[in-house]
Amino acid sequence: MDATVPPRLAPLLAQYDWAAERLLARLTGPDMDSGDGERVRVDPLTDAEYLWEPAPGAWNVRRRTDGPGPGATVLAGSGAWGRDGGRPHPWPPPLTTIAWRMEHLSTMLAGRADHTVGTRSRVDDETEVPGDAASGIEALRTGLAAWREALTSADDAALDEVGRSTYPDGDDAEQPFLEIVWWVNQELLHHGAEIALLRDLHRALVASA
Numbered sequence: 133m134d135a136t137v138p139p140r141l142a143p144l145l146a147q148y149d150w151a152a153e154r155l156l157a158r159l160t161g162p163d164m165d166s167g168d169g170e171r172v173r174v175d176p177l178t179d180a181e182y183l184w185e186p187a188p189g190a191w192n193v194r195r196r197t198d199g200p201g202p203g204a205t206v207l208a209g210s211g212a213w214g215r216d217g218g219r220p221h222p223w224p225p226p227l228t229t230i231a232w233r234m235e236h237l238s239t240m241l242a243g244r245a246d247h248t249v250g251t252r253s254r255v256d257d258e259t260e261v262p263g264d265a266a267s268g269i270e271a272l273r274t275g276l277a278a279w280r281e282a283l284t285s286a287d288d289a290a291l292d293e294v295g296r297s298t299y300p301d302g303d304d305a306e307q308p309f310l311e312i313v314w315w316v317n318q319e320l321l322h323h324g325a326e327i328a329l330l331r332d333l334h335r336a337l338v339a340s341a
Contacts, residue, residue, distance in 0.1 A: 138288040144313050145283055148320065152276045155324040158331065159234075159269050181334045182231045182265035191216035193231040193261050202226075209235070209261035230330050233323045234268045235261055240301075241275030244316065247299040248282040248309075256301060279316060286313075 137145055157164035161174035185192055189202040193215050200207050200214075203222040207214025215235050216226075228236075239259050246254035262268040282297075286309060290296055296309035304312050 137284065138286065138291060140288065140291055140310065141283065141286060141313065144310075144317055145280075148280065148283065148313075148317050151317065151320045151324055152280075155320070155327065156269070156273060156276070158324070158328050159265075159272075177230070177265040177269065177331070179265050181331060182234075182268055183229060184330070184334050185229055186330060186333060187227050189226055190229055191226045191232050192229045193235055193263060195263070207261075208257055209239070210258050211260035211263075213261040213263035215261050228326075230327050231262075231265075231268060233327050233330075234272050237320065237323050238262075238268070238271040238275040240319065241279040241316070242271075243301065244297055244299040244304070244312070245275070245278035245282040247304065248297040249285050250278075252298050283313060 154164060158174060159177045161176050163171045164174050166172045183192060191204060192201055193213050194201060194207060196207055196212055196214050200218070201216045203218075203226055204216035205218030206216075208217040209215050215232055216228075239256050242259065243254050243256055246252065262271050286296070291310040291313070292308050294308050295305045297304040297312050299305075299312075302312075302315075307315075
């Protein structure tokens with residue numbers, strides 16, 4: 133770890149790096165750390181997995197010409213594809229696909245980075261939504277790198293700065309930056325685990341067919 137990283141940030145940055153590394157390896161292969169140091173084989177994410185809807189009514193990314201999916205009122209983002217969304221969210225919350233979760237993470241990471249060390253003008257709905265696995269992985273990789281740059285720009289005083297991030301789709305402007313760092317880590321950890329589980333379920337489904 134860089135000696136210039138504030139001691140309070142160091143464990144959270146290490147956690148972030150580990151979660152990002154494992155998620156990208158889980159999506160791209162050819163192998164990954166199983167958690168105990170053993171390397172296990174991983175196939176690259178396919179388009180079929182990326183868009184697989186594990187249950188009826190799942191939220192996904194869709195061609196804009198097809199319109200929103202069940203329970204959604206908008207297709208968020210820009211470009212030929214959009215992500216199911218709309219408020220208020222249905223209850224119970226819809227199951228979401230790998231594509232939906234990856235796009236959510238990518239947009240959130242890039243948006244928060246821009247509103248911390250960038251132009252502070254990025255709008256989520258202006259972000260192009262990837263319609264295939266390779267593009268989705270690249271967007272995720274870009275978002276992960278952008279947020280890491282925002283993290284390493286912070287000195288110890290910045291960790292207590294309220295509103296250091298002005299990301300509009302959260303309460304960032306009302307929170308010390310260290311709270312936002314913690315929040316983003318848990319977003320990456322829990323969505324990364326969900327994506328990994330969906331890959332396992334898809335593999336089991338294909339194997340049993």
